Amino acid sequence: MLDSFHRKGKIPVGILGATGSVGQRFIELLANHPWFEIAVVAASERSAGKRYGEAVKWLMASPLPKKIASLEVKSCEAPMDCPLVFSALDASIAGDIETHFANAGHLVVTNARSHRMDADIPLLVPEVNATHLCLLDAQKFSKGKIIANPNCSAIGLSIALKPLHERFGIEKVNVVTMQALSGAGYPGVPSMDILDNVIPFIAGEEQKLETEPLKILGTYSEKGVLSAPISISAHCNRVSVTDGHMECVSIKLKHHVSEADIVDAWKHFTSEPQSLNLPLAPINPIHYFEEEQFPQPKLHRTLDKGMAVAIGRLRKCSLFDYKFTILSHNTIRGAAGGAILCAELLVNKSSEFRTSLL
Numbered sequence: 346m347l348d349s350f351h352r353k354g355k356i357p358v359g360i361l362g363a364t365g366s367v368g369q370r371f372i373e374l375l376a377n378h379p380w381f382e383i384a385v386v387a388a389s390e391r392s393a394g395k396r397y398g399e400a401v402k403w404l405m406a407s408p409l410p411k412k413i414a415s416l417e418v419k420s421c422e423a424p425m426d427c428p429l430v431f432s433a434l435d436a437s438i439a440g441d442i443e444t445h446f447a448n449a450g451h452l453v454v455t456n457a458r459s460h461r462m463d464a465d466i467p468l469l470v471p472e473v474n475a476t477h478l479c480l481l482d483a484q485k486f487s488k489g490k491i492i493a494n495p496n497c498s499a500i501g502l503s504i505a506l507k508p509l510h511e512r513f514g515i516e517k518v519n520v521v522t523m524q525a526l527s528g529a530g531y532p533g534v535p536s537m538d539i540l541d542n543v544i545p546f547i548a549g550e551e552q553k554l555e556t557e558p559l560k561i562l563g564t565y566s567e568k569g570v571l572s573a574p575i576s577i578s579a580h581c582n583r584v585s586v587t588d589g590h591m592e593c594v595s596i597k598l599k600h601h602v603s604e605a606d607i608v609d610a611w612k613h614f615t616s617e618p619q620s621l622n623l624p625l626a627p628i629n630p631i632h633y634f635e636e637e638q639f640p641q642p643k644l645h646r647t648l649d650k651g652m653a654v655a656i657g658r659l660r661k662c663s664l665f666d667y668k669f670t671i672l673s674h675n676t677i678r679g680a681a682g683g684a685i686l687c688a689e690l691l692v693n694k695s696s697e698f699r700t701s702l703l
Contacts, residue, residue: 356692357384359425359451361442362433363418364388364401366531367456370681371431372413373405378685379624380692384427386416393420404531423449431684432457443491450488452691454684458549461493461557464569468493468560470500470683471623471690472616472630473507476565478691483569492687497679498522498550498581498590499557504630504654505594505671508610510562510573514599517665518577520554523584523591525642528675534583544583554579589642590675597665604659607667608633611656623689625682627653640672651677652686 358375362368363386375383387393392400398414419425421434423446432443432455440459447453460466465484467477469492481490495503502520509515524547526533538544555577562573611631618626627649633656634640640655648655651674662668673679 355382356380356429357382357427358688359383359385359387359419359427359430360433361387361421361430361446362435363397364392365433365435366404366527367676367680368433369401369403369405370676371433371685372410373407374625374677374681374685375431376407376410376413380689381429381685383413383416385419385425385430386413387419387421387425390420392418394418402531423451425451428452429454429688431455431681431688433681444486447484447486447489447491452489452688453491454494454688455491456494456680456684458496458553460491461495461553462560463491463493466491466493468495468557469687469690470495470503470507470561471618471626471686472614473503474561474563474565475617475690475694477570478694479565480570492691494680494684494687495557495561496550496553497528497673497675498524498554498592499561500679500683501590501654501671501673502554502592502594503558503561504673505611505656505669506558506562506575506596508614508631509596509598509607510575512610513602513606515573515575515596516599517597518558518575519579519595519665520577521580521582521593522550522554523582523586523593524550525586525588525590525675526583527588528590528679529583539583539585542585545580547581547583550581551579554581586642588674588676589646589672590679591640591642592671593668594671595662595665595668598667601666604661604667607659618686618690621690621693623686623693625650625652625686625689629653631656633657633659640670642672645672646674647677650682652682654678 439457
């Protein structure tokens with residue numbers, strides 16, 4: 346079905362949880378997408394039946410497109426008149442709803458955590474583990490499929506680690522995050538809690554960061570995905586930055602390499618989304634900065650359409666081998682943009698995965 350839509354014109358898509366902050370980011374990024382066209386917006390029962398422009402408190406910097414504002418908000422019930430749906434639903438309700446949509450024949454690309462660690466669900470970062478799309482063949486939904494977009498911090502970390510693990514092997518990782526306010530959704534963290542403050546706890550975040558990259562960097566076989574043999578320890582903090590998650594990372598490698606070897610691996614890293622020239626793919630997945638004060642959220646979060654990972658401050662580590670700093674945009678690369686890139690990759694490869702499609 347996706348192939349036939351792609352030949353005829355744009356593929357109609359739906360957005361579940363369309364009134365939330367991530368749902369709005371989906372709308373912003375899809376409004377002028379060359380392959381996808383927003384056909385359905387869906388949200389909670391209190392918004393269903395209203396025009397989207399009446400139901401939403403629009404938070405994006407770009408204006409709400411009039412065409413989208415005029416759409417009637419639907420309830421999150423399948424089936425819908427679109428083969429592909431993006432889920433921006435809260436994890437507390439996402440799991441069952443997404444399963445229902447997959448069983449009704451939809452391809453679901455979800456940003457929620459509910460299905461991420463399911464053995465037959467690709468936890469996809471297109472530059473890192475495109476081969477994991479083969480898991481779609483093992484899914485047991487009656488007609489549809491589910492692809493999961495990882496945790497926002499796990500995406501940036503996995504992209505930074507991929508070329509190093511591939512070339513040199515990684516044994517251990519210690520990561521400390523400084524995560525932006527937008528990661529908490531809207532209205533987010535109360536101002537009296539975050540102003541002049543850092544909150545050293547984000548519920549469930551450390552566990553995600555310690556487990557999801559192992560699946561993402563894992564090896565696919567016909568038996569499933571074998572997790573990467575890496576030990577990860579994470580500390581996660583909420584800081585008073587609007588957008589852009591920073592991560593301070595220390596790594597222990599399996600083999601001795603120089604700083605120049607690591608920088609070379611990052612600078613020359615490219616992958617399938619780049620060779621396929623997918624619409625949201627960054628030209629360079631990784632931007633490395635020699636300046637010791639970079640990267641910074643205010644300056645570098647929107648690099649390459651907000652889809653690139655910025656890295657800097659590579660230096661020797663007295664405990665492990667090397668340490669460095671990562672920055673990625675948490676609601677673009679880490680949420681809506683990353684999920685859209687997952688769909689772009691599948692649509693482009695749909696002839697190879699014909700039996701897995703709707």
